[in-house]
Amino acid sequence: MTEAQAIAGCVAGNPQAFEVLYNMHKRRVYSLCLRMVRDPAEAEDLSQEAFMQLFRKIGTFRGDSAFSTWMHRLTVNIILMRIRKKGLDQVSLDQDRDDGQDLPPKEYGSEDIDLLGVVDRITLEKAIAALPRGYRTVFVLHDVEGYEHNEIARMMGCSVGNSKSQLFKARLKLRSLLLDKKPKLEKKQLKASR
Amino acid sequence: MINCPDLQEDVSLWVDGQLDLTGAETVKRHLECCPECAAFHRDLNAIGEGVKGLEPLDPPEHLWTNLRTQLEAEGLIRSKPKESFWAAIFPKRLPDLKPAWSGAILALLLGIGSLLVYDLTTRSPVVPVPVVSTSHQEAVLEELRKAEANYRAAIEALSASSQKKLESLDPVLAQVFHDNLATMDYYLNECKRAVENSPQNPLAQRYLLAAYQKKVELMQTIVTSDSLL
Structure with a gap:
């Protein structure tokens, strides 16, 4: 069954079509939810809500954009609504209130340790999960999911400049987290070799 | 600067x-x-x-079950229509398994149908019931019990290897075999009940043994399923 057939089947209430469409998109939807909220139970709940919304609204899908884009946007909106509703530990994007607490210290002339060989998939997932929520949201949307700053700004109700600024801070923080995970021994060896 | x-x-x-x-x-x-x-x-x-190397993550299996329950509760999908008998036993994906098993099941169905007819006719006062000596009946029943015991032993001997095989098979194929086994068990139980209800009924006895035989054959098919597909 193709995606188009599955969509038509869902509109007609065909159970198999729902399952086909779910299987086509479940991984991407769940991954997005989990990376945005970290908590597996909450990610599961959000995924279910996203698919329910999708199936409720599927009759309104006109095919102006790719179905995956439509579904993805719908999922992001649900996640952002949940975050706003819960008032979780998000970093506001409307105000640049970062006081530097979350950011690594700005050092001049510090040793040149780079991340070569450190950024494996598991380490990166953990580091992303450790980002403060506001940073993580922008980082996941931009760097992982490929949204543009103007789209993020629209979805999050902030300025494009704020989105760019938050992304930069998220990357700084992520780099700092990844460098912290680099084994100390390796750092010492690196120092000795320089 | x-x-x-x-x-x-x-x-x-x-x-x-x-x-x-x-x-x-x-x-x-x-x-x-x-x-x-x-x-x-x-x-x-x-x-x-590193981000490019991030892979999508699998949701837990029960997510679809929960979702489906909610979809049904909201009336967005119809409850799964009951599959037809043949569709349940022989999915379209495995047409090569159809002829042999459809023959076997058809034979059992005919047998059960015949049993019902036979049962009705033997109860009818206008049809004479064949007179068979008690000692002969007991001998036949004894033979039946022995045959049943042999089949049960064969089923038990095959159960571990067939189960292991099912676990290693493609899930779709394994599901087909599971469904077929369930169907065979159903008919086996029906035949057992028929024999319990009319122990002297030779047709019931014959179809009970046939059901056992078909189950053993199915289990053998599972164990050698590599060579089938």
Whole structure:
């Protein structure tokens, strides 16, 4: 069954079509939810809500954009609504209130340790999960999911400049987290070799 | 004078292609002479590469079950229509398994149908019931019990290996075999009940043994399923 057939089947209430469409998109939807909220139970709940919304609204899908884009946007909106509703530990994007607490210290002339060989998939997932929520949201949307700053700004109700600024801070923080995970021994060896 | 922390934000923008030509030139020149920003640039690229390697994560299996329950509760999908008997036993994906098993099941169905007819006719007062001596009946029943015991032993001997085989098979194929086994068990139980209800009924006895035989054959088919497909 193709995606188009599955969509038509869902509109007609065909159970198999729902399952086909779910299987086509479940991984991407769940991954997005989990990376945005970290908590597996909450990610599961959000995924279910996203698919329910999708199936409720599927009759309104006109095919102006790719179905995956439509579904993805719908999922992001649900996640952002949940975050706003819960008032979780998000970093506001409307105000640049970062006081530097979350950011690594700005050092001049510090040793040149780079991340070569450190950024494996598991380490990166953990580091992303450790980002403060506001940073993580922008980082996941931009760097992982490929949204543009103007789209993020629209979805999050902030300025494009704020989105760019938050992304930069998220990357700084992520780099700092990844460098912290680099084994100390390796750092010492690196120092000795320089 | 270039302030490194400020320029690092430009490095981040440059990586994304968000800087104009002048800004991009400034960043490029700075990276050539600033090891710290050059390292920052390398790290951003390393993170970018790492992000490309992130794979989608699998949701838990029960998510679909929960979702389906909710979809049904809201009336968005119809409850799964009951599959037809043949569709349940022989999915379209495995047409090569159809003829042999459809023959076997058909034979059992005919047998059960015959049993019902036979049962009705033997109860009818106008049809004479064949007179068979008690000792002969007991001998037949004894033979039946022995045959049943043999089949049960064969089923038990095959159950471990067939179960192990099912676990190693493609899930779709394994499900087909599971369904077929369930169907065989159903008919086996029906035949047992028929024999319990009319122990002297030779047709009931014959079809009970046939059901056992078909189950053993199915289990043998499972064990040798590699050669089938």
